[in-house]
Amino acid sequence: MTDLVPIHRALISVSDKTGLVPLAAALAARGVEILSTGGSARALRDAGIAVREVSEYTGFPEILDGRVKTLVPQIHGGILGRRDLPAHRAAMAAHGIAPIDLVVVNLYPFAATVARGASEAECVENIDIGGPALIRAAAKNHDFVTVLTDPAQYEEVLAEITANGGLTRATRIALAGAAYARTAAYDAAIAAWFARGEAFPARLTLSATRQAVLRYGENPHQEAAFYRHDDRPQGDRPGVATARQVQGKELSYNNLNDTDAAYECVAEFAEPAVVIVKHANPCGVATAQTPAEAWEKALACDPVSAFGGIVALNRPLDAEAARRIAAIFTEVIIAPAAEDEAIALLARKKNLRLLLAGSLPDPAAAGLTFKSLAGGFLAQTRDSGRITAADLRCVTRRAPSAAEIADLLFAFRVCKHVKSNAIIYAKGGATVGIGAGQMSRVDSARIAAWKASEAAKSAGAETLTIGSVAASDAFFPFADGLEAVIAAGATAVIQPGGSVRDAEVIAAADAAGIAMVFTSMRHFRH
Numbered sequence: 240m241t242d243l244v245p246i247h248r249a250l251i252s253v254s255d256k257t258g259l260v261p262l263a264a265a266l267a268a269r270g271v272e273i274l275s276t277g278g279s280a281r282a283l284r285d286a287g288i289a290v291r292e293v294s295e296y297t298g299f300p301e302i303l304d305g306r307v308k309t310l311v312p313q314i315h316g317g318i319l320g321r322r323d324l325p326a327h328r329a330a331m332a333a334h335g336i337a338p339i340d341l342v343v344v345n346l347y348p349f350a351a352t353v354a355r356g357a358s359e360a361e362c363v364e365n366i367d368i369g370g371p372a373l374i375r376a377a378a379k380n381h382d383f384v385t386v387l388t389d390p391a392q393y394e395e396v397l398a399e400i401t402a403n404g405g406l407t408r409a410t411r412i413a414l415a416g417a418a419y420a421r422t423a424a425y426d427a428a429i430a431a432w433f434a435r436g437e438a439f440p441a442r443l444t445l446s447a448t449r450q451a452v453l454r455y456g457e458n459p460h461q462e463a464a465f466y467r468h469d470d471r472p473q474g475d476r477p478g479v480a481t482a483r484q485v486q487g488k489e490l491s492y493n494n495l496n497d498t499d500a501a502y503e504c505v506a507e508f509a510e511p512a513v514v515i516v517k518h519a520n521p522c523g524v525a526t527a528q529t530p531a532e533a534w535e536k537a538l539a540c541d542p543v544s545a546f547g548g549i550v551a552l553n554r555p556l557d558a559e560a561a562r563r564i565a566a567i568f569t570e571v572i573i574a575p576a577a578e579d580e581a582i583a584l585l586a587r588k589k590n591l592r593l594l595l596a597g598s599l600p601d602p603a604a605a606g607l608t609f610k611s612l613a614g615g616f617l618a619q620t621r622d623s624g625r626i627t628a629a630d631l632r633c634v635t636r637r638a639p640s641a642a643e644i645a646d647l648l649f650a651f652r653v654c655k656h657v658k659s660n661a662i663i664y665a666k667g668g669a670t671v672g673i674g675a676g677q678m679s680r681v682d683s684a685r686i687a688a689w690k691a692s693e694a695a696k697s698a699g700a701e702t703l704t705i706g707s708v709a710a711s712d713a714f715f716p717f718a719d720g721l722e723a724v725i726a727a728g729a730t731a732v733i734q735p736g737g738s739v740r741d742a743e744v745i746a747a748a749d750a751a752g753i754a755m756v757f758t759s760m761r762h763f764r765h
Contacts, residue, residue, distance in 0.1 A: 245405035249341035258390040342377035378415035424469040487592030501551035504656035506599040525669035530560035536669035631756040639731040639754040647733040650710035655762040661712040671703035680720040688727035712762040714738040718747040
């Protein structure tokens, strides 16, 4: 075994033909014999590159509509044979098998075929068999064989061949690892497709590609990286993982986490909406006729916490909204798109990150979410539950007005994105007080009211919670939580219901003359 292995014979069979011709031309110029199949062979021949069809080389034709092309001893023996074992060399010579030093293969586009809604039969035909077999064989015999599975690898490999006349063992090992990771991701996508009617298959295989090594994690002493899911048959969910960063510094671990939280929340609303997030919790949410108006209403909820926050919009960012948002220190803005004038205006803020996601995630779409634990992780279906006016059950003597119902639904939708225990006060399509992440629901209600009072003082206005509605992400276990909401000035409440003390809580609402509706749906977020 030697460290440097030259390339004398290459097998090229690719679905993605990006960079194919320059690679093959460079190899041919070095006297490398090129074997190929089907469309790859045609593309090379059309480019004037000498190529030998695998069927001609092996003396065995492609059969079964191309399902069997390379699954023959002359190919796999040439890849798997160890050059340092006399018995292997003798067997190869006895059967007329020549060594293959380079395998260039990428796979049928299975995930893309599924994502465009192809028929089951077409999806099955896009399950590659020969390709993974070639890749795995070449990776296994990396002591003697180089395997390329991605056009992004071609340039660097050619440079090394040109400089050294071959490829080092370190390079072959790295490429072999990438090859096995590629086939693992491919198989994971196929397994997920076969299990598509099953929420939690007995064996769950996940695959992701590293997008970036981050400066650090939640804290500077922690290391972190950002990964994006590979080849998921349901396709990409629009958001921070798919967004294009137009400007600004590198995104940090906390930036990415908070931006995801903000964009998922803002997608809940049909009207123009703005969400401001700080430390994974909304600190202001509002809907309005325009993004600029929604921003002002969201900011009014908690202007202190909004400083250094993450801003998400569900409409294209226009110049007026950009101007107002840029008036305070903002870490990240994410929106489906942005007007040229808005982009130009924000360009003055060199450190502000602007992300354009192209579209919004569907709040009602199915999917799984994960939380890591020591030795494993929890998986659950995404909280895609949505409550409409028809789902509400009024349990008090007074029914909410139409305006109160609109605000109740708005507030309950915000609740879904606030860490439990969550209490939301809202008025006029905007949050006016947010209480998040407390161990006691009473404390969440009081904190939200206190923050609303502080915001009102700074604005020279009356307490914002007076005349508001309130939403609770889970039921009130005792009347004290509701009494704190009543004391804050709320006139209507939305909550899931289901406590053994519901009657006590309802009686407290009736005594205060407020309206209360049950949703029968909880929105805990831990």
